[in-house]
Amino acid sequence: MQPENLQIDNPIVNLFSQKKNGLGAVPLILAPMAGVTDLPFRNLAHHYGAALTVSEMVASQAMIRETPQSLKIAANPENMGLNAVQIAGSDPEVMAQAAKMNVALGARIIDINMGCPVKKIVKNGAGSALLRDEELIGRILSEVIASVDVPVTIKIRLGWDEDNLNSVSVARLGESLGVSCVTVHGRTKAQMYRGVADWDAIGRVKSSVSIPVIGNGDITTPQLAKEMLERSGVDGIMVGRGSYGKPWIFKQILEFLTTGEDNFTPDIMELEQLVTNHFKSMIQFYGELIGNRMARKHLAWYTKGMVGGAQFRKEINQSPDPEATLAKTLAFFRSQRQLRAA
Ligand SMILES: Cc1cc2nc3c(=O)[nH]c(=O)nc-3n(C[C@H](O)[C@H](O)[C@H](O)COP(=O)(O)O)c2cc1C
Numbered sequence: 001m002q003p004e005n006l007q008i009d010n011p012i013v014n015l016f017s018q019k020k021n022g023l024g025a026v027p028l029i030l031a032p033m034a035g036v037t038d039l040p041f042r043n044l045a046h047h048y049g050a051a052l053t054v055s056e057m058v059a060s061q062a063m064i065r066e067t068p069q070s071l072k073i074a075a076n077p078e079n080m081g082l083n084a085v086q087i088a089g090s091d092p093e094v095m096a097q098a099a100k101m102n103v104a105l106g107a108r109i110i111d112i113n114m115g116c117p118v119k120k121i122v123k124n125g126a127g128s129a130l131l132r133d134e135e136l137i138g139r140i141l142s143e144v145i146a147s148v149d150v151p152v153t154i155k156i157r158l159g160w161d162e163d164n165l166n167s168v169s170v171a172r173l174g175e176s177l178g179v180s181c182v183t184v185h186g187r188t189k190a191q192m193y194r195g196v197a198d199w200d201a202i203g204r205v206k207s208s209v210s211i212p213v214i215g216n217g218d219i220t221t222p223q224l225a226k227e228m229l230e231r232s233g234v235d236g237i238m239v240g241r242g243s244y245g246k247p248w249i250f251k252q253i254l255e256f257l258t259t260g261e262d263n264f265t266p267d268i269m270e271l272e273q274l275v276t277n278h279f280k281s282m283i284q285f286y287g288e289l290i291g292n293r294m295a296r297k298h299l300a301w302y303t304k305g306m307v308g309g310a311q312f313r314k315e316i317n318q319s320p321d322p323e324a325t326l327a328k329t330l331a332f333f334r335s336q337r338q339l340r341a342a
Helices: 003-008 011-017 019-023 039-047 060-064 068-073 092-104 127-132 134-147 167-177 199-206 222-232 249-259 268-286 288-302 309-317 322-341
Strands: 028-030 052-054 083-088 110-114 152-159 181-188 213-216 236-239
Touching: 028 039, 028 249, 039 052, 039 268, 060 068, 060 083, 060 092, 083 092, 092 110, 092 134, 110 127, 110 134, 127 134, 127 152, 134 152, 134 167, 152 167, 167 181, 167 199, 181 199, 199 213, 199 222, 213 222, 222 236, 222 249, 236 249, 268 288, 268 322, 288 309, 288 322, 309 322
Parallel strands: 028 052, 028 236, 052 083, 083 110, 110 152, 152 181, 181 213, 213 236
Antiparallel strands: none
């Protein structure tokens, strides 16, 4: 690591100086979500004000084998906004190598997954399994930080379960080893996604370290974002599921935090444009077959709660190619416009 370089253009330092620079709101961050936060979605989140986006987790082993899927996940083109690439794994050397490769491919921040509760990740000792082994966390952080000259951040949960809450200790360990920022999802591994995120517990991590802390869990409205900020005092807010079918949530939150107004929602014409552009960018990114399939969940989220939405979702799930899906999408939005004009 070269500390001098970190001083000159440190994206984490820049990110958290926004508020001090008078821009008003804390930075908003798009959460890493496997199967969701691909390049097209991250671009949309940036467009609507996310100051940082995080890639889907990329398995370090797959990364060093340069599998096509891992290279796609870690895609980090220069012309997009600030993006972190998140690596998962449990072998310090492999993770350091994966981090290095990502930096060579343009990553400006490396995030380490220490929170994923999914069985296939945990059984390999990665994700939230790391929270049970602080000694291993120490070795991973030392190796990864020593191997790259960009900031390294971590994303953790409150602990393995109610009896093993060690987020404060992991955050302090990270800070002592040179981690630049810690994101805390306010649940334990045992909770998976059940119950509610504990924002007070996130606040306890915030008051235990000097590095920036990002709060995460259950932010679905601007009002909840403000409440989390007030309860926990975090330096940034990360939004995951609240952005499903609603990538403009970042703009909504920013406006609410800076002006107290909550009235930004795209009208039906803007939404049609957004949805069709998103669909086309997915086809371009993944190719026709996979893009058409991957886009279905986004189309379903965008049209949730709309009249005729259930029928539309049924139709696109059977739609064999992008042309057919696009035609059905345009027809659906035409009917929405007619409904609203009536
Ligand atoms: C579909 C899905 C995929 C996720 N994938 C990842 C991941 O790759 N890496 C990670 O650190 N967290 C992952 N998470 C967790 C989210 O980043 C976030 O911590 C969690 O959803 C809580 O935030 P939210 O309530 O705003 O959604 C995932 C969550 C979901 C729902």
